[in-house]
Amino acid sequence: NGLVVYLMEDHQLPLVGGNALIRTGSRLEKPDQIGLAEITGTVIRTGGTEKHSSPELNELLEQRAATVETAIGISSGSASFSALTEDIDQVFDLFAEVVRYPAFATNQVELAINQQKGEISRRNDDPGDIASREFKKIIYGDDSPYARTVEYADLKKISREEILDFYKTYFRPENTILGIVGDFQPEKMKQLIEKAFGDWQGTPPTPKIIVPGVSQRYKEGVFLVNMNQLTQSNIFLGHIGGKLDSPDYPALSLVNEVLNGFAGRLFNEIRSRQGLAYSVYGFWNANYDFPGYFIAGGQTRSEASVPFVKSILQEINRIRTTPVSEQELSNAKESILNSFVFKFENPGQTLARLMTYEYYGYPADFIFRYQDAIAKTTIPEIQQAAEKHLKPEQMV
Numbered sequence: 296n297g298l299v300v301y302l303m304e305d306h307q308l309p310l311v312g313g314n315a316l317i318r319t320g321s322r323l324e325k326p327d328q329i330g331l332a333e334i335t336g337t338v339i340r341t342g343g344t345e346k347h348s349s350p351e352l353n354e355l356l357e358q359r360a361a362t363v364e365t366a367i368g369i370s371s372g373s374a375s376f377s378a379l380t381e382d383i384d385q386v387f388d389l390f391a392e393v394v395r396y397p398a399f400a401t402n403q404v405e406l407a408i409n410q411q412k413g414e415i416s417r418r419n420d421d422p423g424d425i426a427s428r429e430f431k432k433i434i435y436g437d438d439s440p441y442a443r444t445v446e447y448a449d450l451k452k453i454s455r456e457e458i459l460d461f462y463k464t465y466f467r468p469e470n471t472i473l474g475i476v477g478d479f480q481p482e483k484m485k486q487l488i489e490k491a492f493g494d495w496q497g498t499p500p501t502p503k504i505i506v507p508g509v510s511q512r513y514k515e516g517v518f519l520v521n522m523n524q525l526t527q528s529n530i531f532l533g534h535i536g537g538k539l540d541s542p543d544y545p546a547l548s549l550v551n552e553v554l555n556g557f558a559g560r561l562f563n564e565i566r567s568r569q570g571l572a573y574s575v576y577g578f579w580n581a582n583y584d585f586p587g588y589f590i591a592g593g594q595t596r597s598e599a600s601v602p603f604v605k606s607i608l609q610e611i612n613r614i615r616t617t618p619v620s621e622q623e624l625s626n627a628k629e630s631i632l633n634s635f636v637f638k639f640e641n642p643g644q645t646l647a648r649l650m651t652y653e654y655y656g657y658p659a660d661f662i663f664r665y666q667d668a669i670a671k672t673t674i675p676e677i678q679q680a681a682e683k684h685l686k687p688e689q690m691v
Contacts, residue, residue, distance in 0.1 A: 297469025298492055301650060302484055303476040305642040309380040311477035312643065313387075315394060316654050317372035319465035322440035322507050328457065330445035334407050335458045336367030339374070339466075342403040344389075345396040349403055352389065361386045363393050369441060370506075370584070371654065372465065380478040384487065391491035397462065399455055408450050415447060422529045425520055426592075430531040433691050434588050436512035441585065467497025470504075474650045476643045509586050511535040514689050527573070528600040532607065533590040534689040539581045540657065545668035546680035547579040552627035553619050553677075554578075554591075560610050561591075571595055571603045577611065579684065583655035589685060608687055615682045618674050631669050638662065 321332035340363060343349035356363060361378040363386070374394050378386035419425055431442040473492070475484060511534060537544070554561050554577045561575045577591030591611065595603040619627075638644060652661055 296493070296495055297467075297471075298495070299472045299653060300488060301472070301474040301646055301653075302479075302481055303474070303642045303646045304479065304481065305476055306478050309478050310377065311380055311383045311475065311479050312375070312377040313390065313473065313475040314373055314375040314647070314650070316472040316474075316650055317367075317374065317466055318470040318504055318654070319367055319372040319461075320370040321367060322369050323465070323504065324440065324461075326438065327452065328461075329443055329449040330411060331453055331457055331461055332367040332372075333445070334404070334411065334450075334453055335461045336365055336372055337407045337410075338399050338403050338458060339397045339462065340365040340393055341407065342397055342399040344392040345398050346392055347389070348398075349400060352393070355389060356386070359386060361389075363390050365393065383479060387487050388491060394466065395492075395495055399458055399462075401455060404455050404458060408453060411445065411450055412447060415445065415450075418444075422522060422525060423594075425522075426529040426531050429518065429520060430533070430590070433513055433516075433518055434511055434533070434535055435509050439509060439512075440507050441509060463498045464502050467501075468492065468495045469497060469501070472650050472653055474646045476646045506584050509535065511689065513691050516691050518691065525597070527594055527596050528603075529592070529594055530600060530603060531590055531592040532604060532690050533588050533592075534686055534691065536579055536587040536589045537581055537684065538586060539583055540661075541581065543680040543684060544579075544581055545665060546672050546676045547581075547684060548631060548665075548669065549624070549627045549672055549677050550614060550681050550685075551578050552630050553614060553623050554610065556630070558626060560614070561607065564610060565593075565603065565606045569602070569606060571599050571606060575603075575607070577607065583651070583657070608690070611685055611687055611690075615678070615685050615687075618678050621674070624674055624677070628669060628672075632666065635662075635666060 319332065321329075324331050341349055343352055347355065352363075359378060359382040361376065361382060363374070363376045365374045366372065374390070376386055376390040418428070428442075428444060432439075435442040437443060473488070475488075514534075537547075541547075553559060556562065561577055565575045566572045573594045575591075575593035577589070579589050580587040591607050593603070638648070648662060649659060651657075652659055658664065
């Protein structure tokens, strides 16, 4: 039926965990359905199943110290479970029930919508959250699925029928990658999967999933959110970026290392030498299947805002026009390559990475290609990448 399955044994502890990646996301919502995906992702789990009400499901899981969770983010949906090995039969059945037969109880739909209203009421409490939200709108545009925000008026439009339609459209076997890691015997686990998901078929028609494109809304400008009660500024500046599969991404990762951290140029120059910032950073953030952005910024006292911005731009220009030193290159490579040990601490990390690569169409050995490219990157390649991709004249 098209379901992709990864199994990874790990017998260190008597535990089994699993995650299903579903090809969906809030970026696939229609313009008049903002907020629908997130509400759907919540109520798939909280709304109970056709066999068990929400309280019954909670009690069955609590009795076994197990969990089943679901969510839908911008570019994917997920359904996960964790259980003791001795309880895997019962918990996996409940997990499959949640994925395949959610009931979307009306009271839980209303609860999820009310909880979302509560989040809206609190979202201007933190200046950093405001800056982050508005910066994305300046980069991608208010109406972009990567920047839009749900409003009270959007929540009023969401109905149980729309939730059910969204679920039926995207939760289907050929849209799903299931990964299971832990203390199990492969043959028995295959039997459990066959029993729970073997006869699963999607509801026609098969959706055509088109990843929304992006472009930078403003190529220049200074945008202010004036909050007179504050004595400091949260500052973000940057422009649209690229994807992880760019040939220049390894070089740009090294640019990140040279700019950031306690030994980085931004910290040394802007915080330590000039005393302009509490925090300062500059990162080339890339995404798997749509362009990310370069973002630099930090926090400073209000009257230092302009010198702070000028100093960041000076450092960005310097890394574009002046070769990094051999010591900077060595430190940057060492930092990235040494961090690889933390990417292989447990089998669950490896499984999650392989599933992510499968989901976005990346080669299974992408991490090793990246590692090899980091080791081989030269000083001229770093400067060329910085000069090509960092564009001070387009920063907002």
